[in-house]
Amino acid sequence: MRGRDLQITLKIVFLRVNNSAMSSFESLYNKIEYNIKAALLKMADLQRDNADLRRRNEELERQGQALRLQMQELAERVKIIVVTKTVFDKKDKQETKKQINDWVREIDKCIGRLANK
Numbered sequence: 001m002r003g004r005d006l007q008i009t010l011k012i013v014f015l016r017v018n019n020s021a022m023s024s025f026e027s028l029y030n031k032i033e034y035n036i037k038a039a040l041l042k043m044a045d046l047q048r049d050n051a052d053l054r055r056r057n058e059e060l061e062r063q064g065q066a067l068r069l070q071m072q073e074l075a076e077r078v079k080i081i082v083v084t085k086t087v088f089d090k091k092d093k094q095e096t097k098k099q100i101n102d103w104v105r106e107i108d109k110c111i112g113r114l115a116n117k
Helices: 002-116
Strands: none
8 A cells, every 4th residue: 555655646746746847837938938029029129210210311311412412512603603703803893994994085085175175
């Protein structure tokens, strides 16, 4: 009887250990499954953020390129304005001198006519 009692006791202990191990295994499995799901959700969020940041970066690159082109155009305009101003300033001076000389000649003619009368 003692052998039979020992056998039953061992079966009960084995079942308890087995249940405990199974419970521990399920608990561990559940934790791992939860962590994997959480990591997958986090990865999906990070991938969306990454895609958003890439789109934003491309948009900023386009804006930067447009601004660089606009800056080059404005620099060219400034050069043209400076050259034009320089040319007109010289031309204005020459025209003004010419106009003054024309007026002086006309005044001299008038003075000459008045002197001859």
